[in-house]
Amino acid sequence: MTATDTHRAVDAIFRIESAKLIAGLTRMVRDVGLAEDLAQDALVAALETWPKSGVPDNPAAWLMATAKHRAIDRLRRSKLLERKHEELGRDLEARQNADASDLDAAIDDDVGDDLLRLVFTACHPILTPEARVALTLRLLGGLTAEEIARAFLVPESTVAQRIVRAKRTLAEARVPFEVPRGAELAARLSSVLEVIYLIFNEGYSATAGDDWMRPALCGDALRLGRILAELASSEPEVHGLVALMEIQSSRAAARVDASGAPVLLLDQDRGRWDQLLIGRGLAALERAEKLSGVLGPYGLQAAIAACHARSRTGAETDWKRIAALYEVLARLAPSPVVELNRAVAVSMAFGPAAGLEIVDALTSEPTLGAYHLLPSVRGDLLAKLRRLKEARVEFERAAALTRNGREREMLLDRAAACARGSELPEPR
Amino acid sequence: MRFMMLVIPKGYEKAAPGTAPEAESVAAMMKYNESLQKAGVLLAVDGLHPPSMGVRVSFPGGKPKVTDGPFTEAKEVLGGYWMIQVKSKEEAIEWAKRCPGSENEVIEVRQVQEMSDFPADVQKAAAGFAEMQQQSGQRRRPLP
Numbered sequence: 001m002t003a004t005d006t007h008r009a010v011d012a013i014f015r016i017e018s019a020k021l022i023a024g025l026t027r028m029v030r031d032v033g034l035a036e037d038l039a040q041d042a043l044v045a046a047l048e049t050w051p052k053s054g055v056p057d058n059p060a061a062w063l064m065a066t067a068k069h070r071a072i073d074r075l076r077r078s079k080l081l082e083r084k085h086e087e088l089g090r091d092l093e094a095r096q097n098a099d100a101s102d103l104d105a106a107i108d109d110d111v112g113d114d115l116l117r118l119v120f121t122a123c124h125p126i127l128t129p130e131a132r133v134a135l136t137l138r139l140l141g142g143l144t145a146e147e148i149a150r151a152f153l154v155p156e157s158t159v160a161q162r163i164v165r166a167k168r169t170l171a172e173a174r175v176p177f178e179v180p181r182g183a184e185l186a187a188r189l190s191s192v193l194e195v196i197y198l199i200f201n202e203g204y205s206a207t208a209g210d211d212w213m214r215p216a217l218c219g220d221a222l223r224l225g226r227i228l229a230e231l232a233s234s235e236p237e238v239h240g241l242v243a244l245m246e247i248q249s250s251r252a253a254a255r256v257d258a259s260g261a262p263v264l265l266l267d268q269d270r271g272r273w274d275q276l277l278i279g280r281g282l283a284a285l286e287r288a289e290k291l292s293g294v295l296g297p298y299g300l301q302a303a304i305a306a307c308h309a310r311s312r313t314g315a316e317t318d319w320k321r322i323a324a325l326y327e328v329l330a331r332l333a334p335s336p337v338v339e340l341n342r343a344v345a346v347s348m349a350f351g352p353a354a355g356l357e358i359v360d361a362l363t364s365e366p367t368l369g370a371y372h373l374l375p376s377v378r379g380d381l382l383a384k385l386r387r388l389k390e391a392r393v394e395f396e397r398a399a400a401l402t403r404n405g406r407e408r409e410m411l412l413d414r415a416a417a418c419a420r421g422s423e424l425p426e427p428r
Numbered sequence: 429m430r431f432m433m434l435v436i437p438k439g440y441e442k443a444a445p446g447t448a449p450e451a452e453s454v455a456a457m458m459k460y461n462e463s464l465q466k467a468g469v470l471l472a473v474d475g476l477h478p479p480s481m482g483v484r485v486s487f488p489g490g491k492p493k494v495t496d497g498p499f500t501e502a503k504e505v506l507g508g509y510w511m512i513q514v515k516s517k518e519e520a521i522e523w524a525k526r527c528p529g530s531e532n533e534v535i536e537v538r539q540v541q542e543m544s545d546f547p548a549d550v551q552k553a554a555a556g557f558a559e560m561q562q563q564s565g566q567r568r569r570p571l572p
Contacts, residue, residue, distance in 0.1 A: 012518035016467060112466070219513065226468035253543060258551075272543075276471060276511070 006051040013059045014043050018142045020060070023114035025067055026177050029075075032121060033167035036139065038074075042067040115140075116231040117177050123192040126173050131166035132195045134159050140227075141220045151217045152202060189232070193241050193298060196224050200245050204252075205404070218249055229284070236292035239284045240299030246281030247305040250274040262406050266314040278309045297333040300325055304345075319349035336365045337373075344377055352384040372401035376411060383414070383423045392418035430471065430513050430540035431520035437507040438532045442498060443478035456528040464512060464523065475508035507533075511540070 018039055025035035042063045056062040122135040137143045137151075145163060149156040180188040203217025225242040232238050254268035263269075285306055288299040295303060304325045311317045326342035339362055347355020359378045368374045379394030395415035399408045413425035440447075449457075464470035479497040486493050499505070514520050517539065524535045543551055 008516070008518040009522065012516055012522045015515065015519060016522060216515075219515075223468035223513070227466065230466045230468075258548070280471070 003051045006055065007047065009055055010043070010046050010050055013055070014046070014063075015142045017060050017063055018043075019115060019118065019140045020111050021063055021067060022139050023118040024064060024111065025071065026118060026121070027114050028068070029071055030177055031171055032118070032135075032139065032177075033164075033171060034071075034074075036167070038067040038070050039063075041070045045070075112231055113179070115227070116179050119192055119228060119231070120179055120188055121170060121175060121177060123188075123195045124170065124175055125188070125191050126175060127166050127169060129195070129198065131162050131169070132191070133198055134162045135166045136195050136224070137199065137220060138163050140224055143220065151214060151220075189235060189237070192228070193237060196221050196228070197241060197245075197298070199224070200248075204248060215252055218245070218252065221245060222249060234291065236288040237296040237298050239288035239291065240296055240302050243281045243284035243288060243302035244298055244305055246277045246284060247302060247309050250277035250281065250309065256406075260406060262410055265308065266317075270312065270314075273309070281309065282306055295328075297329060300329045300332065304329075317348070319345055323349045336362055336368045337371070340368070340371075340374060340377055343381075347381055347384075352381045356381045356385065370401055372398045372407070372411075374398075375401065379411075379414065379418075383418060386423070388418040388421060388423070391423075429515070429517075429542075430511060431517070432538050432540060433510040433512065433520070433524050433527070434536040434538060435507040435509065436504045436534040436536060438534075440478055440507050441502045441505045443480060445478065445481045447478045447480075449475070453528075453530070460526065460528055461510075463526070464510065469512045469514055469519075469523065470510065471513050472511040473509070476506055479505045504534075 021039045021042065022032070022035045025038050026032050029035055029038070045066050046059070046063060050056070118139060119136070122139050123132045127135065133152075134145075134148055137148050138145065143151075145160040146156050149159040152159070179185075200218055200221035203214045203219075203221060222242075222245050225238070225245050229238050229242045250273045251265070251268060253274065254270070254272040255263055257263050281302065285299065285302045288295060288302065292299065304322050307318050307322050307325070323342065323345040326338065326345050330338050330342055339358060343355045343358035343362070345355075346358060356378070359374070359381060362368055362374060363378070365374075375394040376398035379391045379398060382388075382391035382394060392415045395411050395418065399411035399415065402408050402411065410425075417423065417425040461470065461473055464473075479499055479502065482497045484495045484497070484499055486495065512520060512523060514523065517537070520537050520539075524537050527533075527535055529535065
């Protein structure tokens with residue numbers, strides 16, 4: 001193995017191990033920031049040592065032992081937290097004395113709990129949503145600040161600052177490293193799910209930039225969701241969210257055409273939907289249904305996505321069922337965006353006029369003032385009703401509001417088609 | 429990116445019909461599968477019955493010909509596979525190294541081709557294939 005090969009192997013191992021490492025270290029030192037520094041120290045040590053000595057048989061245990069030694073060194077040097085130091089020493093000694101298989105078992109047993117604690121800490125409501133996203137991708141996704149910055153199209157220094165500040169906020173507030181219990185759990189879990197879905201959505205329909213999708217980010221969110229589904233397997237909404245992301249991801253290849261322009265759901269070549277992901281999504285949805293009986297907001301959205309996934313053609317879509325599911329969703333988690341989606345489903349089930357009625361009730365909604373999909377949907381319904389002049393105005397308004405370049409082009413095409421007296425743009 | 433980790437167990441080409449792995453190795457494999465699942469990288473996993481229960485379809489002169497297993501000429505046969513989703517080939521290799529394999533097993537790590545890996549003319553030619561997969565109602569069974 002050359003030095004470059006070993007470096008690549010170290011990177012791969014670190015990607016697999018870093019979250020578990022940081023989680024285990026946080027339990028010991030009770031400080032996420034310090035734990036991350038220690039994990040980085042261990043990584044640097046591996047990069048120095050392994051090219052010479054070879055990759056150890058159990059790299060995870062090597063990294064953890066190295067990080068713990070560093071922890072003790074640091075604590076000694078700073079002469080802080082004397083009690084913690086002793087605990088740490090005892091812990092380390094006990095583990096060193098135990099034989100190797102016991103050690104593995106002990107790590108395995110603790111790791112799940114620690115990881116879940118780390119998830120709840122990174123997604124703590126005390127942090128801003130941006131900080132939660134950055135910290136989650138950093139600590140649990142193993143992404144560098146540079147990778148996060150690239151994914152969200154912000155300067156690297158912004159992301160680095162966000163992460164530093166987030167860690168300081170957690171330390172100053174003395175946020176306990178624990179899984180919340182009882183009534184608090186539901187609210188905290190929904191913050192975790194929100195963070196994962198935010199990451200997914202930024203990848204699925206980028207809010208800015210020239211690419212319609214950033215698939216790597218979807219992949220990161222999906223991986224986090226799948227990990228969470230194992231850590232919190234009794235929570236139906238976790239499986240609901242995973243189902244939603246799996247099914248939405250299944251359409252990734254069909255959502256852009258050869259030139260990179262977006263293709264809307266009903267125009268997609270369903271043959272390009274990924275059946276492996278659809279199967280996984282339907283299985284996750286079934287798990288959510290079995291656990292809950294009554295689906296939560298993510299489960300309902302997954303059930304809607306599943307309606308599309310099960311239809312072989314757009315024409316076969318069970319729009320009445322989708323409209324009914326949106327109605328339940330609107331009652332459970334009312335929001336103007338859900339209402340707008342319901343309008344689309346109602347228009348497909350009962351005609352554009354019925355949908356337009358719902359959309360018109362939303363035009364005075366202040367939170368949708370800058371939301372490009374409101375005029376986009378309204379334009380579509382007006383075009384179907386052959387009210388082309390009004391439709392054109394709506395498409396142009398939507399084009400002016402969207403921050404995604406690809407979407408803007410598509411909306412302007414539709415506006416131009418209305419001006420020509422046609423409902424739909426000519427195929428490119 | 430997706431990778432297949434293909435298991436090639438030595439001697440499986442000669443295994444009798446109904447040959448099943450030993451309980452002990454199954455337990456170790458289940459633990460390994462679990463570690464893949466917990467890491468969020470496992471997409472699918474299956475084991476395959478021995479070739480003595482299968483057939484080979486060849487095409488001498490362009491015509492299909494069915495031969496019952498076992499296939500005496502075969503040096504290596506598949507015993508099963510994992511499909512994983514990871515960020516690099518190195519990560520796939522690292523996962524393969526963690527498999528509780530014995531002297532008897534080889535794991536071949538192969539990247540799954542994506543449509544975007546192909547040149548435009550191949551993509552066009554392949555466009556109908558995915559649709560066919562869909563229409564055949566192909567569904568993967570849920571994971572263990």
